[in-house]
Amino acid sequence: MRLLDQTLAAIRPLDPAAVAQAAERQRRLTKPPGSLGPLEDLGARLAGLAGTCPPPLPEPAAVAVFAGDHGVHAQGVTPWPQEVTTQMVQNFLAGGAVVNAFAAQVGASVVVVDVGVAATLDEAPGLLPRKVRAGTRDMTAGPALTRDEAVAAVEVGIEVAASLTDSGARALLTGDMGIANTTASAALIAAFTGADAAVVTGRGAGVDDATLRHKVSVVDRALARHAPEPSDPIGVLAAFGGLEHAALAGFVFAAAAARVPVILDGVIAGAAALAAKALAPDCLAACVAGHRSAEPGHAVALRTLRLEPLVDLGLRLGEGSGALLALPLVQSAARVLRDVATFDAAGVSEKSP
Amino acid sequence: MRLLDQTLAAIRPLDPAAVAQAAERQRRLTKPPGSLGPLEDLGARLAGLAGTCPPPLPEPAAVAVFAGDHGVHAQGVTPWPQEVTTQMVQNFLAGGAVVNAFAAQVGASVVVVDVGVAATLDEAPGLLPRKVRAGTRDMTAGPALTRDEAVAAVEVGIEVAASLTDSGARALLTGDMGIANTTASAALIAAFTGADAAVVTGRGAGVDDATLRHKVSVVDRALARHAPEPSDPIGVLAAFGGLEHAALAGFVFAAAAARVPVILDGVIAGAAALAAKALAPDCLAACVAGHRSAEPGHAVALRTLRLEPLVDLGLRLGEGSGALLALPLVQSAARVLRDVATFDAAGVSEKSP
Numbered sequence: 001m002r003l004l005d006q007t008l009a010a011i012r013p014l015d016p017a018a019v020a021q022a023a024e025r026q027r028r029l030t031k032p033p034g035s036l037g038p039l040e041d042l043g044a045r046l047a048g049l050a051g052t053c054p055p056p057l058p059e060p061a062a063v064a065v066f067a068g069d070h071g072v073h074a075q076g077v078t079p080w081p082q083e084v085t086t087q088m089v090q091n092f093l094a095g096g097a098v099v100n101a102f103a104a105q106v107g108a109s110v111v112v113v114d115v116g117v118a119a120t121l122d123e124a125p126g127l128l129p130r131k132v133r134a135g136t137r138d139m140t141a142g143p144a145l146t147r148d149e150a151v152a153a154v155e156v157g158i159e160v161a162a163s164l165t166d167s168g169a170r171a172l173l174t175g176d177m178g179i180a181n182t183t184a185s186a187a188l189i190a191a192f193t194g195a196d197a198a199v200v201t202g203r204g205a206g207v208d209d210a211t212l213r214h215k216v217s218v219v220d221r222a223l224a225r226h227a228p229e230p231s232d233p234i235g236v237l238a239a240f241g242g243l244e245h246a247a248l249a250g251f252v253f254a255a256a257a258a259r260v261p262v263i264l265d266g267v268i269a270g271a272a273a274l275a276a277k278a279l280a281p282d283c284l285a286a287c288v289a290g291h292r293s294a295e296p297g298h299a300v301a302l303r304t305l306r307l308e309p310l311v312d313l314g315l316r317l318g319e320g321s322g323a324l325l326a327l328p329l330v331q332s333a334a335r336v337l338r339d340v341a342t343f344d345a346a347g348v349s350e351k352s353p
Numbered sequence: 354m355r356l357l358d359q360t361l362a363a364i365r366p367l368d369p370a371a372v373a374q375a376a377e378r379q380r381r382l383t384k385p386p387g388s389l390g391p392l393e394d395l396g397a398r399l400a401g402l403a404g405t406c407p408p409p410l411p412e413p414a415a416v417a418v419f420a421g422d423h424g425v426h427a428q429g430v431t432p433w434p435q436e437v438t439t440q441m442v443q444n445f446l447a448g449g450a451v452v453n454a455f456a457a458q459v460g461a462s463v464v465v466v467d468v469g470v471a472a473t474l475d476e477a478p479g480l481l482p483r484k485v486r487a488g489t490r491d492m493t494a495g496p497a498l499t500r501d502e503a504v505a506a507v508e509v510g511i512e513v514a515a516s517l518t519d520s521g522a523r524a525l526l527t528g529d530m531g532i533a534n535t536t537a538s539a540a541l542i543a544a545f546t547g548a549d550a551a552v553v554t555g556r557g558a559g560v561d562d563a564t565l566r567h568k569v570s571v572v573d574r575a576l577a578r579h580a581p582e583p584s585d586p587i588g589v590l591a592a593f594g595g596l597e598h599a600a601l602a603g604f605v606f607a608a609a610a611a612r613v614p615v616i617l618d619g620v621i622a623g624a625a626a627l628a629a630k631a632l633a634p635d636c637l638a639a640c641v642a643g644h645r646s647a648e649p650g651h652a653v654a655l656r657t658l659r660l661e662p663l664v665d666l667g668l669r670l671g672e673g674s675g676a677l678l679a680l681p682l683v684q685s686a687a688r689v690l691r692d693v694a695t696f697d698a699a700g701v702s703e704k705s706p
Contacts, residue, residue, distance in 0.1 A: 029451075030441065030444050030449060030450055030451075031450075031451050031670050032558035032559045032669065032670065033559065034559070035558065035559070035668065035669045035670040036451070036668055036670060036674075037647070037666050037667045037668050037669070038666050038667070039666065039668070078704075079704040079705045079706075080702070080704045080705075081702050081704075081705070083702060084701060084702050087699070087700060087701040087702060088383065088701060090699070090700070091383050091694060091699045091701055094694070094699065095692075096383060096692075096693060096694030096698070096699050097383055097384075097693065097694070097699075098382075098383075098384050098389070098689060098693055100692065100693075101685065101688045101689050101691075101692040101693050102685050102688070104688065104692065105681060105684050105685045105688050106681055106685075205385035205388065205704070206385045206386065206387070206388075206704065294390070310664075310666070311663075311664070311682070312665055313390050313391050313392065313663070314390045314391070315388065315389055315390050315392070316385065316388045316390070317384050317385065317388040317389060321389075324685075325681065325682055325685060327681075328458060328459055328678065328680075328681045329664070329678055331458050332454065332455050332458045332459075332677075332678060335454045335455070335457065335458050336451060336454050338454075339448075339449075339453065339454040339457065340449060340450065340451055340453075340454050341444060341447070341449030341450070345449070346440070346443070346444045346447065346449050346450075347440060347443070348437060348440040348441060348444055349433070349434050349436060349437050349440060351431075351432040351433045351434075351558070351559065352432045352433075352434070353432075
């Protein structure tokens, strides 16, 4: 059985007993009931994922930055040259990017995965060479990937997540790098949600009005060409790419199979999670929306995924930056169930009925 | 010259040169310009506060939980017994509360300040005995505090903050505990913003509809009795209390005077910051809104303060919990300016014009 099928077969929903135990415990802790809002639900979900209450602390944490290039870059959807993907990978490896700064602040490790960078990268510490192909094909001219390539990229994500959890990671965070990958994200989100290209296509790393209009038309053309069928998520991933999206879907699958929470970053992760959900809805049990980005398609994706973001500051950087900012909130939600005393144990009076 | 006047005299606005230097540096760092949204502005403010770019990392961090009781509790504004203030102080000191769990997660220290708990507290490690009086008087029957008591409580806050920064703290976080203190907060916010009691009074730790209506009427009565004059902030603090609000205003003053950022927690800190702003507008240069709570008066206070919260999850716990969740975001905003490489240094191409 191939790795993807094995992994999907291992994915289970939350353990309802642990969820209920956590919800009941929340009511007995020394705080007004419900006063931690969505962090109480999150704590219960973490318990349900681990199958035990209190849940383990989601640490150590690791962010995997999946890097890939996009054939659709040739359509002029962004003012950034394609080589910036490679240059930013080098920047990640040198520790000079925002993802490195945020990871250092919250105590997460960073690995960079070349799942499809156009250029050939030299070996380097921290770089996992897992290139499936040197960038996708142009989605407006044909499928971005073959089905086999899409599955291979999904399996890269599975393998990376499994190796991180095998090494002890108890929180996984999604990261991504790929010039033009908000274009692929928009196409994926439109395909899986049925939303119009104009609604889900945004300015990405910063395009002007004319380029935005052109970018919408490029997404529209790709959608018209492929007539994607959401019930065939591998087919949708193959149609539009990117390799990092496919890998991120696999990353989510492996996290869910290992019952380790995976904190999703922005629109690229949101698009990948829609693909993952289409293939294995129960994988969402492991998913936490780290933040909501400024990219309009991300809000559409989160609504469809029914995930409420923890941080909502209109960031639009990617790399895993939004997921890293959310990590302490996720850890704090778990810690409440572990560390906070009950009314009984602390001798604190409850409110009068 | 009394401590309050000395402290106010030391407060200065942001250093415009350091702010400009940070803004210029943000544009050269390896990320799309503006992609970190409000965290870029925050980084620039931290630079302006420190008077240098990059700013120092805001760590180590310390949260001070100011505890006090409220005479207005006698009016039946909450179903929680007054002794819960004391019981929760004991819980903080034993490490069993949410503030302890969150502080442990983000690496902050916790001190508890008895600025006005009704009961007599035994000495304990981590407890600063600074009782100005054993709870405020009932604001519906007369002034909650004398002017001298209000100033004394402000000076407690100054002294606590100064002692924390003298000990090396480079980020201060506000915390509070006091059954009925959302009632005092509502009165303060109404007094300083002119908003109606019905708009700024909320359910606090959880009151039913009937108690909420009663709570609004209590705040209305107090406002009618005192006819507060926002240009006399000490008079307003004396009219309504609480001792923890006055202390928090002093805490903000001393942070601003020491040019150390102070992360505000919820509605109690918001009400205190309005008083602080009325006395020394430049103290807001040091203030970061950690979160926006579910309490309606908090949103009103933040709008008047022109502070955008970092976390917005509808929490309603207090204790400093929301400020602690925001701490890693504040630290990350500073770290970007310190650690992230420039386009030039990293050899990353910028977008085409």
